[in-house]
Amino acid sequence: MSVSLCILLISIAGASAGTLPPYISPCSASDSNVDQCIEKVIQAGGPQFADGIPELGIAPLDPLHLGTVVVNNPSLKLVFTDTVVTGLRGFRLNAYKINPSKGKATIDFTANVTLKAQYEIDGQVIILPIRGSGPAKIKITNLNIIIKYDFDTKDGHWLVTSYKDNYSMDRAHFKLNNLFNGNKALAETTHRFTNENWEIIMQEIAPPAVKSIIKNCVDVVNTFFQAIPARELLRP
Ligand SMILES: *[C@@H]1O[C@H](CO)[C@@H](O)[C@H](O)[C@H]1NC(C)=O
Numbered sequence: 266m267s268v269s270l271c272i273l274l275i276s277i278a279g280a281s282a283g284t285l286p287p288y289i290s291p292c293s294a295s296d297s298n299v300d301q302c303i304e305k306v307i308q309a310g311g312p313q314f315a316d317g318i319p320e321l322g323i324a325p326l327d328p329l330h331l332g333t334v335v336v337n338n339p340s341l342k343l344v345f346t347d348t349v350v351t352g353l354r355g356f357r358l359n360a361y362k363i364n365p366s367k368g369k370a371t372i373d374f375t376a377n378v379t380l381k382a383q384y385e386i387d388g389q390v391i392i393l394p395i396r397g398s399g400p401a402k403i404k405i406t407n408l409n410i411i412i413k414y415d416f417d418t419k420d421g422h423w424l425v426t427s428y429k430d431n432y433s434m435d436r437a438h439f440k441l442n443n444l445f446n447g448n449k450a451l452a453e454t455t456h457r458f459t460n461e462n463w464e465i466i467m468q469e470i471a472p473p474a475v476k477s478i479i480k481n482c483v484d485v486v487n488t489f490f491q492a493i494p495a496r497e498l499l500r501p
């Protein structure tokens with residue numbers, strides 16, 4: 266094997282094992298403003314991180330494929346399939362806090378996200394019957410997500426061991442194509458009604474959908490932690 270090929274292979278291996286992408290510059294644990302330092306890093310590098318890092322096996326967060334999301338309420342059955350969420354890339358970081366010695370951190374961010382899926386709905390919203398299937402689009406304005414997580418260091422790598430989450434939103438707007446098999450009059454009334462009562466409907470949809478978004482974020486972060494040693498993420 267030629268020397269240059271050898272060097273090439275070593276540098277490829279180096280790029281895929283434990284090297285931070287250039288848009289993420291590590292902070293130092295001894296920095297008295299470590300939270301603000303990490304906030305800057307997350308806000309600056311987050312959008313590119315959301316595109317995924319194939320060399321490190323890190324899947325994109327935008328678009329985020331959620332697969333099937335099921336709302337199973339006695340009065341409302343709603344299934345989304347091929348669910349895709351976009352918009353996380355444009356997040357705004359509100360706050361980040363870390364306590365490395367206790368292994369605790371909190372991230373608080375806001376994003377405008379759009380969920381697209383094939384829907385199937387059957388049941389009742391408040392008093393109004395609703396039924397149909399087809400393409401759906403839900404726009405969520407200012408989805409605020411707060412994740413408080415515990416992490417351990419194992420073999421030099423961080424690992425999120427548990428988390429608690431909280432979320433809220435300013436507004437949601439639904440577009441459900443082909444409600445009532447395309448019965449226009451019925452569909453329009455129901456549409457208006459669902460959008461006027463978006464909060465009640467989102468109380469059903471948000472738990473499975475937003476929980477799934479949060480779980481995917483945590484999974485992606487854990488994959489990232491697996492790929493990069495903790496001391497490269499936060500210099501001792
Ligand atoms: C979301 O969109 C609204 C209005 O379109 C805008 O005011 C707000 O700043 C956006 N939020 C984020 C996190 O970009």
Ligand SMILES: *[C@@H]1O[C@H](CO)[C@@H](O)[C@H](O)[C@H]1NC(C)=O
Pocket residue numbers: 411413429430431432
């Ligand atoms: C979640 O939000 C609610 C309402 O704002 C708040 O009372 C609660 O303390 C929050 N929980 C966490 C874990 O942040």
